[in-house]
Amino acid sequence: MVDVWQTAMDHAVGAARRAGQVCCSGALIRCVDQVVREALQDDRKVMTKSSSVDLVTQTDQKVEQLIIQSVKEKFPTHRFIGEESVAAGESCVLTDAPTWIIDPIDGTTNFVHAFPFVAVSIGFSVNKQVEFGVVFSCLEDKMFTARRGKGAFCDGEPLQVSDQEDIKQSIIATEFGSSRDPEAVDRIFSSLRNVLCIPVHGVRGAGTAAINMCLVASGCVEAYYEIGIHVWDIAAGSLIVSEAGGVLMDVDGKDGGPLDLMSRRIVAANSRTIAERIVREIDAFGPPRDDEPLRR
Ligand SMILES: Nc1ncnc2c1ncn2[C@@H]1O[C@H](CO)[C@@H](O)[C@H]1OP(=O)(O)O
Numbered sequence: 404m405v406d407v408w409q410t411a412m413d414h415a416v417g418a419a420r421r422a423g424q425v426c427c428s429g430a431l432i433r434c435v436d437q438v439v440r441e442a443l444q445d446d447r448k449v450m451t452k453s454s455s456v457d458l459v460t461q462t463d464q465k466v467e468q469l470i471i472q473s474v475k476e477k478f479p480t481h482r483f484i485g486e487e488s489v490a491a492g493e494s495c496v497l498t499d500a501p502t503w504i505i506d507p508i509d510g511t512t513n514f515v516h517a518f519p520f521v522a523v524s525i526g527f528s529v530n531k532q533v534e535f536g537v538v539f540s541c542l543e544d545k546m547f548t549a550r551r552g553k554g555a556f557c558d559g560e561p562l563q564v565s566d567q568e569d570i571k572q573s574i575i576a577t578e579f580g581s582s583r584d585p586e587a588v589d590r591i592f593s594s595l596r597n598v599l600c601i602p603v604h605g606v607r608g609a610g611t612a613a614i615n616m617c618l619v620a621s622g623c624v625e626a627y628y629e630i631g632i633h634v635w636d637i638a639a640g641s642l643i644v645s646e647a648g649g650v651l652m653d654v655d656g657k658d659g660g661p662l663d664l665m666s667r668r669i670v671a672a673n674s675r676t677i678a679e680r681i682v683r684e685i686d687a688f689g690p691p692r693d694d695e696p697l698r699r
């Protein structure tokens with residue numbers, strides 16, 4: 404059967420690779436520090452968004468425009484939700500229309516500090532369902548892809564989540580978020596303390612939601628959870644995790660409830676057992692939704 408979205412997915416892979424090359428000056432594997440500094444040569448102006456630690460650079464904006472322009476030429480009727488377009492005032496509502504959900508640089512703080520994990524994330528949804536996801540980890544030069552119903556891959560090799568069912572034998576990924584309000588930080592620390600003291604083998608964070616999810620899909624960590632992420636951080640990664648055999652959930656009640664891309668909360672895990680255990684340990688606060696009109 405003809406896959407109607409395959410051309411769009413091929414386009415996304417090309418666009419993500421080109422975007423990644425802009426981020427990393429085309430020289431991907433060399434001295435990472437030097438590579439990122441080269442990219443920063445014409446990009447020294449670091450600006451802030453929702454808080455003093457929520458960073459954006461001209462490269463974020465340039466890369467998002469590059470992707471959107473190239474898609475518009477090929478798919479003029481498609482819609483977009485892009486991190487930097489939303490920051491500039493565009494709406495952030497997921498409709499049934501074919502929609503490209505773009506995070507031009509996931510891990511801008513890493514990018515600015517030359518911490519070597521930076522990704523371009525492109526998800527594509529139709530009828531509010533993610534059809535394909537592409538995450539290009541540009542400094543590692545790894546292309547993660549997933550097509551709904553057809554599996555998840557890294558550079559063409561199939562991905563499979565870890566088969567570890569015991570959370571006490573697991574590594575869990577999470578992040579500290581971009582709020583430095585002491586009360587908000589206390590809530591994050593209290594969840595982290597509960598998870599760490601299960602006890603688990605370790606807690607890690609790559610500094611990018613998209614790469615954290617690819618680590619779940621690759622079986623390197625058993626789960627990733629975070630409250631406060633946005634739809635562009637997780638759209639592509641969520642399909643990569645589920646197509647690698649993982650589970651996705653929100654953090655409501657005992658069983659988490661189904662993932663809602665706009666709720667700004669996610670648990671992505673190798674198994675339902677581990678995902679539900681994390682849901683039980685974390686503080687289920689609800690930040691303003693991505694599709695809440697007055698959130699900014
Ligand atoms: N100071 C910060 N620390 C970690 N993540 C941050 C952050 N500020 C923004 N984020 C965003 O939150 C996501 C989850 O932690 C990250 O992938 C990152 O996406 P960004 O780089 O695209 O803004």
Ligand SMILES: [Mg+2]
Nearest residue numbers: 506509510636
């Ligand atoms: Mg992001």
Ligand SMILES: [Mg+2]
Nearest residue numbers: 486506508509
């Ligand atoms: Mg970003």
